[in-house]
Amino acid sequence: MSLLELKNITKRYGNLKALDNVNLKVEQGEWVAIMGPSGSGKSTLMNIIGCMDKPTEGEVLLDGADIAKVSDKELTAIRRDKIGLVFQQFHLVNYLTALENVMVSQYYHSIPDEEEALMALERVGLKDRAKHLPSQLSGGEQQRVCIARALINHPEIILADEPTGNLDEANENIVLDIFRQLHKEGATLVVVTHDPEVGEIAERLIILEHGVIKSETKSSAADDAVIK
Amino acid sequence: MTKRKMFIRMITASLTRRRSRMLVALLAIAVGATILSGLVTIYYDVPRQMGAQFRNYGANMIFTSAESDKDFSRDNIEEAAAVISSGDMVGMTPYRYETVRIHEQPIVAAGMDVEGAKITSPYWHVEGEWPSSPNEALVGEEVAALLGLSTGDTFNALYTPREDEETEEDVLNMGVDMTVSGILNTGGSEEEYVYMSMEDLESIVGGDPRFDLVELSVSASQEKLTSYVDTISGGDFGVSAKLVKRVTQSESTVLTKLQALVFLVTAVVLILTMICVATTMTAVVTERRKEIGLRKALGASDKSIIKEFMGEGLLLGGIGGIIGAVLGFLLAQFVSTRVFSSSIAFQPLILPATIIISILVTGISCFLPVRSAIEVDPALVLKGE
Structure with missing residues (x-):
């Protein structure tokens, strides 16, 4: 059974079909990139995968449970337990330190554990920046805090929306290296991106256009990159 | 670390690290509470003060x-x-x-x-x-x-x-x-x-x-x-x-009118203050819609978000209330010295009443915008910009 399975997903906003009969399977440990021009339905697809929205039609099976039919409250609980979100704008709470930002995720999930949060920051190479506020961190560092926050509760899927969109090349490479490492450790990654370079290093690249999947290509670049 | 400790840590961080924002809110609450407690103190002390004044006749x-x-x-x-x-x-x-x-x-x-x-x-x-x-x-x-x-x-x-x-x-x-x-x-x-x-x-x-x-x-x-x-x-x-x-009746008439006037002024000021505090708190909460969206995206329940924002609001209301209660007494004292040339009697009940009213007003002022803010769709808030 796939970790995530989208069956005949359609999402309508009024007369507009943002997604039209999309079928997609994501296996455990897979690294999938979703690309497409603006208005192709990427964000809608990401919101549905990220349990932030429900489709108008179709089934979304996450770990075998259909999230298209659950209440908003249950959807929140599923998002909390199974999804780790990485944002283009990082979205850190600006008055909390890097460490506290990671702990916020633990706070909503279960019990805050400072040690564990510190380890997550160490994993993204920011242990020594734990007590810094977001305003004292560079964009790349903020994105790494965001990734540490996404990882902290051991989610089933790490869903990243344009994770490198606001970063320079050096920081982009750092972030992608972290993704490679996560992938190697068996994490399931879904990355929505504009950037062909980011898209191409995924195991599977899905091109979305006008709400339908236009193409799907497999590559072994992800593993190669890690080996490199 | 327990959840309670983290809750307190988040609230205090919000109050201490967002100092300028919080000071504005605190100022609004404290000024409101000052005027409220000052006027109420004067309202209760007017008969005594005026009685002394009337004895001059x-x-x-x-x-x-x-x-x-x-x-x-x-x-x-x-x-x-x-x-x-x-x-x-x-x-x-x-x-x-x-x-x-x-x-x-x-x-x-x-x-x-x-x-x-x-x-x-x-x-x-x-x-x-x-x-x-x-x-x-x-x-x-x-x-x-x-x-x-x-x-x-x-x-x-x-x-x-x-x-x-x-x-x-x-x-x-x-x-x-x-x-x-x-x-x-x-x-x-x-x-x-x-x-x-x-x-x-x-x-x-x-x-x-x-x-x-x-x-x-x-x-x-x-x-x-x-x-x-x-x-x-x-x-x-x-x-x-x-x-x-001639003396006692005019005294009673003037006193009734004066107390009614002070009551009216107190009521109007209280309403204006509440609107001011509500507006400030609404602004403070509204500018944090994105944070609310983020917390929702991280899996926070609506209840949990309301609890955090209300915790902050009530703490702020309490601090503002305490400051206001003290300053209000000083204000009443100042007015009394200037107008009646005598010191004012301390009304012990006004102190807790001011603090409770501050907390209530701030609480309500926070609750309404927070309740509407949690309706926000996390996907929309986090996307864009």
Whole structure:
């Protein structure tokens, strides 16, 4: 059974079909990139995968449970337990330190554990920046805090929306290296991106256009990159 | 770390690290609470303050003899006066009136307790001095004009006994020499009299001490004054007590109007303050919509977000309330000193009431925008920008 399975997903906003009969399977440990021009339905697809929205039609099976039919409250609980979100704008709470930002995720999930949060920051190479506020961190560092926050509760899927969109090349490479490492450790990654370079290093690249999947290509670049 | 510790850590971080924002909110709450507690303190203290002010308009109660043809003694007066609690009693002056001849003119001489008169008739305007030693008199302006007397002059006061009265020969013939210590100007009938100490009058007229009238200045509400009067007149004191209606009624009317005015101002200011606090808190919450969206995306339940924002709001309301309660008392004290020239009484209940109201107002002001903010779709808030 796939970790995530989208069956005949359609999402309508009024007369507009943002997604039209999309079928997609994501296996455990897979690294999938979703690309497409603006208005192709990427964000809608990401919101549905990220349990932030429900489709108008179709089934979304996450770990075998259909999230298209659950209440908003249950959807929140599923998002909390199974999804780790990485944002283009990082979205850190600006008055909390890097460490506290990671702990916020633990706070909503279960019990805050400072040690564990510190380890997550160490994993993204920011242990020594734990007590810094977001305003004292560079964009790349903020994105790494965001990734540490996404990882902290051991989610089933790490869903990243344009994770490198606001970063320079050096920081982009750092972030992608972290993704490679996560992938190697068996994490399931879904990355929505504009950037062909980011898209191409995924195991599977899905091109979305006008709400339908236009193409799907497999590559072994992800593993190669890690080996490199 | 427990969830509770993390909760406290987040709230305190929000308050201490977002200092400028929080100071604005705190300022709005503290100013509101200051005005509220200040005005309410003044509202409750107005009757006391105004009562003291009204005592400047002179006596508001008089004692006369219960039987018109019978004099009353100092014992009668003291027993009757004991009915009035010492806290309410401002001053008391007994008077005795006798007609004497000065420069061959019949003039009414009034014997009084000079120190008492200074308190019960504070509006008397004296040119010169109040009588302070024996054989000094305060001469009413009209009498002074009639007799051509001015401060420092001396005059002879001779008693003319009533037909049925027996008087010692020497008193009758010699009279007593008096010095004018001051001229009394009141704009009223007092200007037609000559005032002196009770002892001086007794030395002019001779005979046993007696009293015609006692003026009292009592600081109490209309109801309490009425009850004093009823108790004294109804009791067996040989004294008939009456209220000086002109004074007590205008006092009561002015007081009611003034309190209504302060109440109205307090209510309007309270409403304005609540709107101001609500607007500030709404702005503070609204600018954190994105944070609310983020917390939702991280899996926070609506309840949890409301709890965090309300925790912050209530803490802020409490701190603002405490600051406001203290500053409000100082404000009331300042106003009281400026307007009434006296310090204000501390109302212990206003302190907790101000804090509770601050917390409630801030709580409501936070709750409404937070409730609408949690409706936000996390996907929309986090996307874009």
